[in-house]
Amino acid sequence: MEHLATKPGKTPSIRRLPVYLRFLKELRKQNENVVSCTRIAEELGQLSVQVRKDISLTCATGRPRIGYDINELIDAIEDFLGWNTKTNAVLVGAGSLGSAILGYEGFVEHGLDVLAAFDTDKRKIGTQIHHCRVESLDNLLEFSKTNNIQIGILTVPASAAQDVCNLVLKTGVQGIWNFTPVRLEVPEHIIREDVQLSASFAVLSNRLMKQKIEHRERQK
Amino acid sequence: MEHLATKPGKTPSIRRLPVYLRFLKELRKQNENVVSCTRIAEELGQLSVQVRKDISLTCATGRPRIGYDINELIDAIEDFLGWNTKTNAVLVGAGSLGSAILGYEGFVEHGLDVLAAFDTDKRKIGTQIHHCRVESLDNLLEFSKTNNIQIGILTVPASAAQDVCNLVLKTGVQGIWNFTPVRLEVPEHIIREDVQLSASFAVLSNRLMKQKIEHRERQK
Numbered sequence: 001m002e003h004l005a006t007k008p009g010k011t012p013s014i015r016r017l018p019v020y021l022r023f024l025k026e027l028r029k030q031n032e033n034v035v036s037c038t039r040i041a042e043e044l045g046q047l048s049v050q051v052r053k054d055i056s057l058t059c060a061t062g063r064p065r066i067g068y069d070i071n072e073l074i075d076a077i078e079d080f081l082g083w084n085t086k087t088n089a090v091l092v093g094a095g096s097l098g099s100a101i102l103g104y105e106g107f108v109e110h111g112l113d114v115l116a117a118f119d120t121d122k123r124k125i126g127t128q129i130h131h132c133r134v135e136s137l138d139n140l141l142e143f144s145k146t147n148n149i150q151i152g153i154l155t156v157p158a159s160a161a162q163d164v165c166n167l168v169l170k171t172g173v174q175g176i177w178n179f180t181p182v183r184l185e186v187p188e189h190i191i192r193e194d195v196q197l198s199a200s201f202a203v204l205s206n207r208l209m210k211q212k213i214e215h216r217e218r219q220k
Numbered sequence: 221m222e223h224l225a226t227k228p229g230k231t232p233s234i235r236r237l238p239v240y241l242r243f244l245k246e247l248r249k250q251n252e253n254v255v256s257c258t259r260i261a262e263e264l265g266q267l268s269v270q271v272r273k274d275i276s277l278t279c280a281t282g283r284p285r286i287g288y289d290i291n292e293l294i295d296a297i298e299d300f301l302g303w304n305t306k307t308n309a310v311l312v313g314a315g316s317l318g319s320a321i322l323g324y325e326g327f328v329e330h331g332l333d334v335l336a337a338f339d340t341d342k343r344k345i346g347t348q349i350h351h352c353r354v355e356s357l358d359n360l361l362e363f364s365k366t367n368n369i370q371i372g373i374l375t376v377p378a379s380a381a382q383d384v385c386n387l388v389l390k391t392g393v394q395g396i397w398n399f400t401p402v403r404l405e406v407p408e409h410i411i412r413e414d415v416q417l418s419a420s421f422a423v424l425s426n427r428l429m430k431q432k433i434e435h436r437e438r439q440k
Contacts, residue, residue, distance in 0.1 A: 014426050015419035019403060022418075044403060081422050082429030097324075100317035106401060106418060110425070150428060175428050177421070181326060183239060183264060191431065193424035197321070197415065198242075199235035201330060201397070202301050204413035206234050208370060208395050209302030211411065 013054040017077050018110075019044060020054070024074050036067035083110045088149050090171070092164050093156035094119040094127075094134045097179055101153060102130040115147050137167070144171035153177045154184075233274040234301070238330075239264060240274070241297050248290050256287035303330045308369050310391070312384050313376035314339040314347075314354045317399055321373060322350040335367050357387070364391035373397045374404075 020040060027035055037055065041048040055068075060076035062068040078084045091098050094117045101107070102114060117129060118137045125136045135143065143149075152168035154161060154176060161182040168176065175191040178184055186192050240260055247255055257275065261268040275288075280296035282288040298304045311318050314337045321327070322334060337349060338357045345356045355363065363369075372388035374381060374396060381402035388396065395411040398404055406412050 011423055014423050015416070018401075018416065018418040018422045022401065022403075080426065082425040083422075085429070087425055087428065095320070095323075096316050097320035100315070100320045101417070103316055104417060107421065110418065110421060112421065112425075151424070174431060175424055177424055181238075181242065183242075189431075191424060191427045193420055193427075195415075195417065195420050196235070196238065197324060198238040198326060198330065200413055200415050201327065201332065202238045202303075203231055203234050204371065204395055204397055204411060205302040205307055205330070205332075206300065207411045207413075208307065209305070211394060211409075 010057060013057055014081070016046075016050075016054050017057075017081060020051070021074065021077050021081075024070055024077075028070050028074065033070055034067050035070055035073070037062070039067070081110070086111050086113050087151060088147065089114045089151035089153055089177075090140065090143070090149050090168070090173075091117045091132070091153040091155060092119070092137065092140070092168060093117075093154065093160075094121070094124045094129055095155060095157075098153075098155040099129050101155060101179070102132050112151075114153070115149065116143060118143075137164075140167060141170060149173050151175045151177055153179070155179045158182050230277060233277055236266075236270075236274050237277075237297050237301060240271070241294065241301075244290055244294050244297075248294065253290055254287045255290055255293070257282070259287070301330070306331050306333050307371060308367065309334045309371035309373055309397075310360065310363070310369050310388070310393075311337045311352070311373040311375060312339070312357065312360070312388060313337075313374065313380075314341070314344045314349055315375060315377075318373075318375040319349050321375060321399070322352050332371075334373070335369065336363060338363075357384075360387060361390060369393050371395045371397055373399070375399045378402050 023040065023044060024035065037051045038048045041051045058076040058080040060068055060073045089112060091101060091114050098117060102117065114132050117132050117134045118140050119125060119134055120137045124134045127134050149171050150173060152171065152173045154164060154168065156164045158180050161180040162184060165176060165184045165186065169186065169190065175193065176184065176186055178192060178194045181196065181198055184192060243260060243264060244255065257271045258268045261271045278296040278300040280288055280293045309332055311321060311334050318337060322337065334352050337352050337354045338360050339345060339354055340357045344354045347354050369391050370393060372391065372393045374384060374388065376384045378400050381400040382404060385396060385404045385406065389406065389410065395413065396404065396406055398412060398414045401416065401418055404412060
């Protein structure tokens with residue numbers, strides 16, 4: 001079951017754009033004005049043709065043999081990612097993962113505005129985490145009536161994930177950013193993006209194991 | 221520049237295996253013995269042919285018209301991922317993201333053993349986070365002499381990332397699990413796996429924006 005707005009073929013390109021953006025902003029700090037795909041590719045260890053393809057998703061236009069105006073390219077990428085407009089979010093689950101996300105460098109720069117965090121733990125309710133107030137989960141629906149929430153960020157334990165997701169969907173969010181290991185069921189029109197730490201560890205540990213085996217083979 | 225052990229074509233399959241594993245363990249809890257690719261595909265919203273291809277990476281062998289023995293399939297996936305053997309790790313950066321990883325459900329089950337956390341903040345040194353002792357970063361190299369560390373987990377601020385990475389590499393780790401937004405430079409034989417929260421948010425916010433535009437178009 002694919003979600004409506006999902007275009008899997010473009011996803012790897014979209015995932016690379018923030019890396020380019022970071023690099024372009026560093027160049028701008030160094031008062032550079034123009035950059036070529038070849039330069040981006042070399043500095044970031046990518047193929048030039050891949051960089052060109054990724055950037056072609058945006059409406060940036062480069063000039064042959066000169067390259068892109070850095071300010072224009074930054075704007076084009078941010079427009080494409082929707083990072084030039086504010087995105088209102090709530091976060092549910094004010095534990096250490098929730099705190100990490102609330103304190104993550106750069107999200108504010110990407111237009112993400114976490115209006116409030118919600119939890120069921122009375123010791124957390126009323127406290128502040130990185131300038132974000134922790135409210136009782138009981139108040140979430142009331143809160144959503146006076147605040148236009150677009151994204152629900154889920155950092156609750158696995159056992160609570162689907163129930164909390166169902167509650168968050170009632171607020172009228174369009175997207176769920178899921179940090180739990182659970183494969184959440186959401187209606188088709190809802191955009192769900194999963195951050196699966198287990199998937200990342202799987203890639204790492206599988207490669208480690210392969211390297212160990214190759215090493216053992218070479219020693220034979 | 222591709223790293224030696226990287227096989228990008230298989231990575232999406234490897235990333236899906238933990239999801240299957242989670243589902244298989246749920247089935248086992250319910251005392252089920254046998255499962256088919258079709259059933260896994262249906263329950264997890266995937267194509268059956270894709271599930272079959274992903275599982276074919278492992279050495280599991282199913283029986284036609286019957287399927288896989290669940291215990292055998294769990295073992296085969298865990299063997300393939302290297303999750304049946306212990307992987308020693310250290311974590312540097314005992315902030316909220318570091319705490320979240322130390323407390324993440326399931327990593328212990330995947331064989332990940334974080335031997336110690338390291339930080340430069342004197343208020344944190346000597347404390348315990350989720351049963352893991354926080355040591356001074358000054359002691360890292362000494363610690364590595366008596367402990368075989370395979371993975372360095374980096375949860376430090378962006379500004380410290382490359383320096384800390386260089387220090388961690390001196391311990392003889394084979395892999396770096398990078399949670400910072402920095403594209404770290406590591407020697408070719410080192411396996412680097414990046415968890416880029418910005419990349420995930422880019423995918424989510426780009427889809428949200430597209431949906432908004434489509435919605436506006438329909439209302440015209």
